[in-house]
Amino acid sequence: MTDRLPLLLTMGEPAGIGPELALMTWLRRKDFQLPPFAIVGDPAYLGQVSKHLNLDVAVTVVEPHNIISTFDQTLPVVPVELGGPVTFGLPDTINAQAVIKSIETTVDIVRQGIAKAIVTCPIQKSVLADAGFAYPGHTEFLASLAVSWPDVDAPPHPVMMLASEDLRIVPATIHIPLSMVADALTTEMLLETGQIIARALEDCFGVPMPRLRFCGLNPHAGEDGKMGNEEKDIIAPAISLLQQEGISAEGPFAADTMFHESARDKYDVAIAMYHDQALIPIKTLAFDQAVNVTLGLPFIRTSPDHGTALDIAGTGKASCASLVAAIRMADTMMPPKTT
């Protein structure tokens, strides 16, 4: 245990379900055999939430060095004070700076080598934007903070992977209208995405020579150009280039026959061309167990695959399954090599 490092959870949006999920997760630390972790957030507010939901969680303010020794008895909190009061379900810009500071502090502690990995609770992007936050979301902000790492000169290109016990899958495009997907795909971006995935699977997941398998964009992967040419013109060339670099990449294959059990045995990670092509199979197979993993950063970052769920914040109804899975996955990962 002596060289074991704890994990850190950011608080996320205080008016959302993040704080209650963190408390519930700590309560079930033994059931799920969770590694030691701390929350980087407001200790007084976490105490209030505990009381509100009758969770009976004792909160202890700690220095990052003392997380492991505290974790068994009480929930360790690395303090970041909120700017003002919180109403469940109603995010307020008054607390935006604290939400941002929680993320920055977490990254700082990991960079200092005192914690192993970052698990982020969901933020409310629109409220952070109203408060002047210049990043579209967590991932871009984390990429910008990565430049404080030794040997990282520019914000890296982060790649979102969804992972469960049954499937790892990367959407090559994410939050754009379906009608824009075909135009957004380029051989260059698929090549770079494939390179980042191959490296991260080897470094962080211990998969030697990971097998990448690309989905086609069109029905039946275009059926030799009868139903679209993106497979021939864009996806296949990227796969060839990856193969030339010695990366095990195959496809593009008809996406509909890639996700049943025997098909999944053939690869370590699938690359989908758009949001639903990735999210439908993983949420069908592992609805509340899917974890979001950001590849390409110089540190380990996972997050639950859900949002702030403002409509049920403060009710105790939210499931901590995905946060538990995110913590467990971060625990099994190895830090990326940055040189």
Add this chain to the structure above:
Amino acid sequence: MTDRLPLLLTMGEPAGIGPELALMTWLRRKDFQLPPFAIVGDPAYLGQVSKHLNLDVAVTVVEPHNIISTFDQTLPVVPVELGGPVTFGLPDTINAQAVIKSIETTVDIVRQGIAKAIVTCPIQKSVLADAGFAYPGHTEFLASLAVSWPDVDAPPHPVMMLASEDLRIVPATIHIPLSMVADALTTEMLLETGQIIARALEDCFGVPMPRLRFCGLNPHAGEDGKMGNEEKDIIAPAISLLQQEGISAEGPFAADTMFHESARDKYDVAIAMYHDQALIPIKTLAFDQAVNVTLGLPFIRTSPDHGTALDIAGTGKASCASLVAAIRMADTMMPPKTT
């Protein structure tokens, strides 16, 4: 048993896996508790395939009225002679007329009330086209044959549904490039598709007031227009019109959270906007058990959800799971009401 009607299987492409699957399925009729059926095809050729694969299936030429009394002991075949010899894996236009005649004869017998339903084995569309067949596929041809039905004046609009024990799903568009999907969707076609589905689920599947649930087109069903407007402009209006007709229709919902077990409990049939949005969930959940059901015809038609598999035809390697499921599903269905 007296008023029970048999099912009919078309032969499909003789150089594909259809004939061997039909033979294997008959051999396992007791394991799967299959209803009596006949193949409408070439008895001599079916005998040859049986011999080639050492299946030991005795074939008996029958009149349609004698299928049930024959089925227990030997495989009943309603004869349609091939035009020439068959080489496995190499479809020949010489047999195209027999493939077409098998379908026509099958429809004729069902129209006469001597058989209950049609289960079609896969055809090789390109070879039929080379032989002058004017229809893009099975479904359009069956729709054209439907005009011989009483009270059917024009070819009906057929709707393809994929069905398994876990899920029924209809793709609103099918074999078109992904980049053309958004432009292909109209409120009118979604309305008509919804009407046909609602009626067929009630008539043929005995689901009173079937619950229809529409997928969105875009990630998160567009998230209030942030990632696409088709939900507001095209899909939601179709749902409103269906509701005004007293049909239970809901959505559009984010497609990724529609297919895990508890989500599936909320509807009787899902309507997807494109091929992979429908095929990914059903093939992930029920890879070789999915059945193709054509709704909107005046008769019951199911088919296995696979093609001619020319690469393995004649080897006995093909799985009869989907054909078995197609026969079982046709057996549980009730004929559409045509008035």
